Amino acid sequence: MKKFTCIVCPISCSLAVQAEGGGDITVTGSKCDRGKAYAKDEYLAPKRVITTTVKIDGADIALLPVIGTAPVPKELLRTCLRHLYGIKVTAPVRMGDVIERDILGSGVDIVAARSAVIKKG
Amino acid sequence: MREITADIAVVGGGPAGMSAALRACGLGAKTVLIERDAALGGILNQCVHDGFGLLRFKKQMSGSQYAQQFADAVYESSASVMTETTVLKLIPGECGSKAQSRQGLYTTGEKTGGALIRAGAVILAMGCRERPRQQAGIVGSRPAGVLTAGAVQKYINVEGYLPGRKAVILGSGDIGLIMARRMTLEGIDVAGVYEIMPSPGGLRRNVAQCLDDYDIPLRLSSTVTEVHGKKRVEGVTVADVDAARHPIPGTEVFVPCDLLVLSVGLIPENELSRDAGIEMDPVTGGPVLDNFMMASVPGFFAAGNVSAVFDLVDYVSDTGEAAAEGACRFLGGEALPEYVTVRAGDDVSFVLPGKIRRDLPSSALYMRVKRTIENAVLEILADGKPVYEKKHPIVTPPEMVTARFHESAGSGVPDAGGLTVRILGD
Incomplete structure (x- = not known):
């Protein structure tokens, strides 16, 4: 059995997932179906949103936040972050610009989470 | 000195100030927005993590995305934006007899120079700041490596520095929890989070997704009793505390670290407001407000974390809009109706706003509760009679509780007795 705190809503239910025979799993402790779905995902294939920064040249900011x-699958998170540390972009950048397409074959694009203009002077 | 005239001057270009400026422009007011940093966005610019905007935009955004979306809209609006500009002093009602330019704001900035802004109404949106080490009870020598969680966030996410190799976090406020995860992902070893209270200071889902997810220990009812090191932090002594929050002798443990991160609470930043003679609420730390977000000095409004510390930016943006609507109504010269007092009743530590003008059809109330209660009922009493009731599966102190109070839903206009908001348990 594995236990999670549900992060779907502020109620923060204490969820327990039990693997049954034949690949079935049961979720207890959840007050709603969204919580059940979260617990199943979290048990079978946990995912996390990548948010970090990448280097940027010639901009009015030192680091560009990206998202x-x-x-992505949780086990890819740290590999993706390491990959992004090696990336450098150049100003100007608009929020939403794709910084890295299909990162490490995950099907997820990494985009700029803010805009950056060219540094004056 | 340069003089600038506007209908509405907004002090602070974070989420509260940006949404206030946008709504003010939308209502046709000539608006000037003053921000001390080089860019709009405030503290959101250092929040690269996601979880913002769920209520307003029904999607997960990072703090920087939320800020950029509003900043783009402000620059497309008719608002005049003064960045790298600091407001030095507010002068209520002394800048001439014309109602439209009654309030004065002295500002200074490298690019904008010294200026006197005359405005009919002022919206205070200065946000809040972190409690420093003295308020966390950390005394003694001052080695490098004691930083607030927000400072660590700025070093890592904005400036690009790692301020340590091994960290201990004191306090479990949301920024500390977020930074526990961020530091871990950036390669700083987080030894643990020590919280003096018996329950976490931050949201439970942040404990789940920032601590549990990375196996970072959270030690409740414990604190840092000593910081070791002369030039640089070399470690801290932690100890369990008793019910009176006093360290229990014999429980002290030395934890080696070169970084002590403080996440021990936020304080609304109201030096300008106090200096202007605005009445403050000792519980919220912000001005006493009505449901137009107007303070005790007519023509001065407040929005966002300067009025009380919010947990969600969505609410902060909402209060910015409410303040702009109030300011425009004030400028219209309409006589404001009488107000009644909103009191915090059983298990409620405060309600914002603390006063309600009587003719408003609907008003948002924000409150914090004193303790965790399951199957709670939020009840509003007008003159002692229940007029509103809403069930909450659970209420906890870190999570703001909101209610939209409609007079029409109740048994009539509250009288001198005012409104009381209380939480009932099972």
């Missing part, structure tokens, strides 16, 4: 367009 994934969808969550």
Whole structure:
């Protein structure tokens, strides 16, 4: 059995997932179906949204915040972050610009989470 | 000195100030927005994590995305934006007899120079700041490596520095929890989070997704009793505390670290407001407000974390809009109706706003509860009679509780007795 705190809503139910024979799983402790779905995902294939920064040249800011367009499998999170540390972009950048398409074959794009203009002077 | 005239001056370009400026422009007011940083966005600019905008936009955004969306809209609006500009002093009602330019704001900035802004109404949106080490009870020598969670966030996310290798976090406020995860992902070893209270200071889902997810220990009813190191932090002594929050002798443990991160609460930033003679609420730390978000000095409004510390930016944006609507109504010269007092009743620590003008059809109330209660009922009494009731599966102190109070839903206009908001348990 595995236990989670549900993060779907502020009620924060204490969820327990039990694997049954034949690949079935049961979720207890949830007050709603969204919580049940979250617990199942979290048990079978946990996912996380990548948010971090990448280096940027010639901009009015030192680092460009970026975000994934969808969550990636949890086990890919740190590999993706390491990959993004090696990336450098150049100003100007508009929020939503794709910084890395299909990161590590996950199907998720990494996009700029803010805009950056060219530094004056 | 340069003089600038506007209908509405907004002090602070974070989420509260940006939404106030946008709504004020939308209502046709000539608006000037003053921000001390180089960019609009306030503290959202250092919040690269997601979880913002769920209520307003029904999607998960990072703090920087939320800020950029509003900043773009402000720059497309008719608002005049003064960045890298600091407001030095507010002068209520002394800048001439004309109602439209009654309030004065002295500002200074490298690019904007010294200026006197005359405005009919002022919206205070200065936000809040973190409690410093003295308020966390940390005394003694001052080695490098004691930082607030927000400072660590700025070093890592904005400036690009790692301020340590091994961290201990004191306090379990949301920024501390967010930074526990962020530091871990950036390669800083987080030894643990120590919280003096018996329950976490931050939202439970942040405990789940920032601590549990990375196996970072959270030790409740414990605190840091000593910081070791002369030039640089070399470690801290932590100890369990008793019910009176006093360290229990014999429980002290030395934890080696080179970074002590403080996440021990936020304080609304109201030096300008106090200096202007605005009445403050000792519980919220912000001005006493009515449901137009107007303070005790006519023509001065407040929005966002300067009025009380909110847990969600969505609410902050909402109060910015409410303040702009109030300011425009004030400028219209309409006589404001009488107000009644909104009191915090059983298990409620405060209600914002603390006063309600009587003719408003609907008004948002924000409150914090004193303790965790399951199967709670939020009840509003007008002159002692129940006029509103809403069930909540659970209420907890870190999570703001909101209610939209409609007079029409109740048994009539509250009289001198005012409104009382209380939480009932099972």
